[in-house]
Amino acid sequence: MTDHLQEQEMEIEALEAILMDEFKEIHSGESGLNTSNRCFQITLSPQDDDTDQSTTLPVLLALIFSHTEKYPDEPPLLNVKSIRGIQVSDLKVLKEKLEQEASENLGMAMIYTLVTSAKEWLSERYGQDADADNVEEEESTKDEVIIPHGEPVTVDTFLAWRERFEAELALERAKLMPESALTAPKEKKLSGRQWFESGRATAKGAARVNEESDEEDEEDIDFDDDDFEDDEEDMLEHYLAEKSDLSTHS
DSSP, rough: OHHHHHHHHHHHHHHHHHHGGGGGEHHEEEEEESSOOEEEEEEEEETTTOOOOOSSSOOOOEEEEETTTTTTTSEEEEEEEEEEEEOHHHHHHHHHHHHHHHHTTTSSSHHHHHHHHHHHHHIIIHHHHHHHHHHHHHHHTTTTOOOOSOOOEEEHHHHHHHHHHHHHHHHHHHSSSSSHHHOOOOOOOOOOHHHHHHHHHHHHHHHHHHHHHHHHHSSSOOOOOOHHHHHHHHHHHHHHHHHHHHHHHH
């Protein structure tokens, strides 16, 4: 005949050695169990073994048990309580899970097995929720759309900007030209006779012949519409970049 009491005492000693401060005996009135036998409470959390013990944990569970007269040939009395952060609906699910596992482990000391199962459940239920919240927060940060402020980009505003841009570009080019080219007086217009006597007519005629000869040798150069479209696109990109900088500084 099996000595159930001896097996129960041996299991309690083993649990005290393994769980240490997490294991304690409590009064039966605090257990929530319908018994006058000895009752014990094991404090569980979803933390890993290498977690800093001084850190305040958001979730703590109390697993309460009491041996029945014929334990381990019959299931122990079980109860679960939230010390911190566990919903009542989750406690109900966990209790049903542990009672099912207890019925599957009859004939052997099973409390530590139930402790391990409860701790794994806590890690899956609450550890994953915390990780999921972090992932969602990161994803929402990545997907955040920055809405620019300022004048909207339209065809009219772009064309007006392009005119200003071309004027500024022409001004910059003028600054690079030598001063003599800007201040040189315009050449006085010659009369037909003066122009002929100066020898320019002969020179121009010779130049015209040379130009016609060069035109025959030159290859035809085709300009595609894409070349002009590229210029338009480059200017549009420059315009949008300028608008973005102005919005940022404002």
